Each structure stands twice: as structure tokens, then as C-alpha cells.
Amino acid sequence: MSDLHSHHDHSGAAEAVLAEELVLGHNSHIAVHASSFFIPAGKVTTVIGPNGSGKSTLLHAIAGLISPLSGSLRVLDAQPQTRREHISYVLQNTTVPVGTPITVAETVMMGRYPGLGLMRRPSKLDRARVSEAMEKLRITDLAKRHLGELSGGQRQRVYVAQGIAQDHDLLLLDEPLTGLDIGSAQTIDEIIHQEPEGGCTVILTTHDLDEARASDFVVLLAGRVIAAGPPAAVLTNEHLLTAYGLGGLHRSEDAEPTTDHHHHDHSDHDHQHGH
């Protein structure tokens, strides 16, 4: 199945994202102040922080939708804009109008547009990728439904299916689990943690500390990157106090690593850029 993904030439790179003195914002408003950090390739990374901390801005920059105000940002060893065909970005679900008369199947097929261009007819591979994505997200039976008829959770699953139907080495998701029913959240969460098996890098934003703890790597944002590293090293009382101003919200005494499906192999992570 993973051979359906077209590109894996970056799975050997050490970092998927490398930022040096990166400053992000719009015009005079600065959303992320000078920050240096990296995000490892082939892992699940969560970006966590309070509202307005710059999470979406960071994802937009990684996707190449906005340019840094200063500093450098390299994604898959190049300028983000030049890496677009390797990146799939699932936008926050509130940004899509539900009035457009479009079926679930057609929405997912949009993920194939980069290869299809204006006129090409979808090939067998395109159709296979679309039905595979719909099956993974359990929306096959909704294929002919109108996007506006779906529940919030179903719609979010459609957007994630659209994201994974697109060719990618880097999958970005902006708050994919916020406000979902448990079933939809579990389905999407499974996908997120399966993606690295095919060599793909996943970066998602979240408000949920548990989600951050369950990931391989965490970037803590609050107008700048407070800390980046394995969950145990980042989600400490001290860091959370700096980011949120009120400590670990709940369960602050076990800000230490919980159980362990975590990977601790990042501490000795080396900085080779080799292929």
C-alpha cells in the first residue's frame, strides 16, 4: 500500500522542518517571535499552545502559504514553496463553507488535483487512492452524500481523507481532533499514528495535552517556541507555566512521561542532512 505514495526521497533526511531565528506574522503583526527548532522526519509531531499562540500560522508557513518575515525555514531540505507537491495540508474545518454543492467522493478526489491538472481524467491509481482514503476514514458509505448533510465529525473525516488521498511525504493537520465525536476522533487519531509507517512525517496542532503526550515529538508555542523535543522533555510544569501562565492545568504532578508508546530516540538525534 505504501508504494502507492509516490515520493519517499526524504525519509532519509534527519529533519522534516528546520527553523532558524524564524519570525512569522502578517504585515506588522508578529504571530511567532524569533524561534529556532527542528521537527524530525518520519514521526508524529504535535504543535501545542494557547489560542492565538501562532499554531495555524506555523502550519501555514510550513505549507508555504505564507513567507517568513525573517529568519529561515527549510521544509524537506528546501524552501517550503518548492516542496508543495510533497506536502498535504488538512485545513482547520471551520475554514470550509458547507454550502458548496459537492459530494463526499468529489471532495476527496480534489486531493488528486495536483496530478490531474485542469483536464486529465482520473486514472485507476487516482481512483484507488481515493477509495483507499475513504475506506481508511470509514466514509465509503457516505460517498454520494452532500458535504452539507454531514455531521461535524463526518465532515472532518472527509477532509482528512482528502488530505491522505493527495501524494505527500509531509502531512499537516490543523486541529484535526478539536470538537469531534469520539468515533471520528479515534478514526483520525489512528490514521495520524499509522502515517509514519509509510515513512511519512505528520505535524498536527492540538489543544489536548494527552494528544501531545501520545506523539513522538512536541513543539510548545506561545507567541514563540517555548520548547521543542520529546513530550517528556517539553511538557514540564515549568514550560507549561511559561506557555499558559497556569501550570499543567490538571494532573500537573505527572507532567512526566506517562506510559510508553513514546519514542525516546530523539535525544541523541544527530543533525546530519544526508540522504
Added chain:
Amino acid sequence: MDWWIEPFTLGFEQRALIGGALAGLMSSIVGTWLVLRGMSFFGDAFVHGVVPGIAAAVVLEINPVIGAAVAALVMVLLIEVVNRQTSLTEDTGIGLLFVGMLALGVVIISRLSTFSGSLTTILFGDALGVTTNDLWAQGILALAIIIVTTALYRPLLALSFNRDKAELLGMRPKATHAALLILIAAAVIGSFQSVGTLLVFGLLVGPPAAAALLARTVPRMMLISAGIALVSVWLGLTLSYHLGTAGSATMALMPIIIFFLVLTIVRLRLVFAKRTAVERAEYV
């Protein structure tokens, strides 16, 4: 039955019917994207924005289509200037140009007392004065619009889905948006001689809005919309013939009436469906 076809035994009524039908077809296709992009206000401003161009063309005795095209271009450029040079929202720029261009049109026309009737003709069209040449020009524009919108189906769909997503999918939202503006201009310019600038708007927004209540996919929305437009044109001309009312205005009124009829039927059906469901649940 004679009552319905009697008007069209007359040559000018036939041309009015064909002109209206072509206007309805173009407007339905372009109007579908206009409605989906939430650009109705822009469309409204646009159909008034071409008035000074047409007025100036009448004064200078050149082809009004050229005048309309120049005015449309000026309007779009100035809206972009307001957009880029100020922090005002887009509708402010559109509003400024809307009033400015319409006023300018009236000023130009009022300068020449002999053309006092022209404003009415520009705004409300002269469906019964359409010539065979007008129809050919309109037909060619309609064909061009169908070809371009078909070629741009994916970019337009991605753009009405989400601008950022369109960008990420390589569907070039800026160029697509510009193409859509040109398509709107083409539909307005191609239609104003038969239905008038003010009433093109009725065909641009009315049928697609009614179709949006019924359609599940964009192509189907265009088809339903075109159907509603054709019925509106035919019904409007027939009624105007028998009632002695203005042809273009009667045509433009139809899609709006159809919209509210469709809305009422869709809502009532929903209420009945719910009631049936509740009753069924109670009997279980």
C-alpha cells in the same frame, strides 16, 4: 396552448426569446460560480458599473459592447486599487465603484437631452429590439463562456471550496479569480442588449440561487439553473405580450418568483418529512 406560443409567431418576439435564452444560459453558468463564491454584491455592482461605458459609447457613436468592456475593466482595476491600497474591506471598494459608475453613467446621458430614453434602455434593455447580429455575437460569447468554464471547472471548484486549499492543490486561486471576473464581464456584456444591465443581474443570481436549493453537484446546479432561466425567459415574454408589460423586466422578475416558490416547496417538504417521521416514531 395557443396562448403560450402565440407571441412567438412574431419575428421580434422570436429574437427576444433567443436573446433571452442565450442571456439566461450564460448567466446561469457564470452565476453559479458567482453565487457559490458569495460574490452577489460584486455582480450587482458590476452590472451597474458598465453603464457609463455604454452611455459614453452611445454618445460617441461606437459599439456599446466596447464601451461596456472598457467600463468593466476600469471598475475591476479600481476595486483592486481600493483593496490593495487601503485596509478597507472589499465590499467598501465595490460599493464606492457601484455608486460612482452608475452616477457617472447618468451624468453622461443627461448631457445629451436627445438620448433621454437611453438610460431606461441601458438599465432595462430592449428585448424586443434585438437584431440578428446581436444574437450571433451573443451566441459566440455564450459558447466561449461554456468552453472556458468547463476548462476551469477544477480551479473554480477548489476556489469556492477554500482559497488556501486551491493554492495548495496548485489550482492558482488568484488567476482563477481573475478569470471568473472576466467571465462575469463577458456574461453581462453579452446579455445587456436583450435584458438590460440591471436585469442581467436577475438572471445572474436568480436561477443559480433557486438551483442551489435543489442541486447536489455543481454541474447539476448549472443545468437546473439554465432550465429555470429558460422557463423564466419564455414565461416572462409570454406574460409581457399578453399583459402589455415591459419584456425585459417581466423576464427578470420570473427567476426571483421561482426562487421563492422553490424555497417554499423545499421547506414545506422538509416540514412534512419531519412530521411523517415523528408520526411514524409515535406509532412504533
